[in-house]
Amino acid sequence: SQTIHQWPATLVQPVGSPLSLECTVEGTSNPNLYWYRQAAGRGLQLLFYSVGIGQISSEVPQNLSASRPQDRQFILSSKKLLLSDSGFYLCAWSFGGTSDTQYFGPGTRLTVL
Amino acid sequence: KNQVEQSPQSLIILEGKNCTLQCNYTVSPFSNLRWYKQDTGRGPVSLTIMTFSENTKSNGRYTATLDADTKQSSLHITASQLSDSASYICVVSATGTASKLTFGTGTRLQVTL
Numbered sequence: 001s002q003t004i005h006q007w008p009a010t011l012v013q014p015v016g017s018p019l020s021l022e023c024t025v026e027g028t029s030n031p032n033l034y035w036y037r038q039a040a041g042r043g044l045q046l047l048f049y050s051v052g053i054g055q056i057s058s059e060v061p062q063n064l065s066a067s068r069p070q071d072r073q074f075i076l077s078s079k080k081l082l083l084s085d086s087g088f089y090l091c092a093w094s095f096g097g098t099s100d101t102q103y104f105g106p107g108t109r110l111t112v113l
Numbered sequence: 114k115n116q117v118e119q120s121p122q123s124l125i126i127l128e129g130k131n132c133t134l135q136c137n138y139t140v141s142p143f144s145n146l147r148w149y150k151q152d153t154g155r156g157p158v159s160l161t162i163m164t165f166s167e168n169t170k171s172n173g174r175y176t177a178t179l180d181a182d183t184k185q186s187s188l189h190i191t192a193s194q195l196s197d198s199a200s201y202i203c204v205v206s207a208t209g210t211a212s213k214l215t216f217g218t219g220t221r222l223q224v225t226l
Contacts, residue, residue, distance in 0.1 A: 043117075043202070043216040044157075090156050101147075102214065104156030 002027035006091050006105040013112055019064075019078040021108050023091030026072065031093040033074040034102060035066055038088040050074060051096065086112045115140040117205050117217035125223045130193055134220045136186040136203030144208040148177050148188045151200045151219065160188070160201075193224045 003026045013019060025031050035047040046059045048066035056066050063082050067075045074091060088109050092102040117138045126132050138146070145164045149157035161170045161177040163186070169178050174191045190197055203217040 041218070043218040045216075046214070088154075092156075101159065101162065104158070107154065107156050109154065 004093055004103060004105040006108050008108060010109045013081050015083055015112055016080045019081050021076040021089055023074040023105055024072055025093045030071060030096045032096055034092040035076050036090040081112045083112050086110055115215040117203050117215045119203050119217035119220050121220060123221040126193055128193060128195055128224050128226055132190050134188045134201050136217055138184050138205045140205040140207050140215050142208040144206040146179055146186050147204045149202040149204060151202055157202055195224050198222060198224045
């Protein structure tokens with residue numbers, strides 16, 4: 001069976017500090033990977049998705065970047081956090097190809113002070 | 114613009130009672146509609162998925178309906194339990210775009226004694 005991990009679970013960072021959130025998937029190969037942000041009272045917003053190693057598509061211009069150094073590893077980064085980066089970050093995966101059933105990780109709660 | 118609207122925004126019901134959550138969408142071309150349950154501080158978990166030709170689907174005490182003509186869906190919860198307290202998110206997928214899920218903002222359900 002497949003599992004998806006995210007860490008850390010919670011994070012408090014000062015404005016201007018860097019960020020690195022990690023997501024890994026086990027039990028499948030060549031998954032599609034996704035990063036979402038969920039602000040309080042708002043719907044999930046797709047930030048990035050990846051269909052393969054080194055292949056990243058950005059959905060919205062922002063202060064964040066994503067990388068996929070390995071097949072089942074997806075990293076969300078920032079060089080300098082903004083207050084507006086606070087939120088709940090969710091990683092998700094789906095089988096490659098046209099399948100669009102997405103399975104979500106446990107999420108990371110980021111608070112920027 | 115693809116949109117998914119959910120109502121009510123929040124709902125409080127007594128344990129054992131039934132409730133119905135609504136979802137209206139303007140996503141084209143329509144592929145499928147999912148209902149997710151998201152516990153506080155956790156990632157969403159899929160409850161049901163319906164394609165264009167399906168108008169009802171059940172998962173235990175959860176029953177989802179879909180009217181593709183009016184672009185409406187509902188999630189009916191029968192004999193609610195305290196563990197049903199969560200956010201319920203309607204997600205609509207457009208055909209041919211595995212990454213393009215449109216998320217509703219969710220209905221926050223609280224089941225009380």
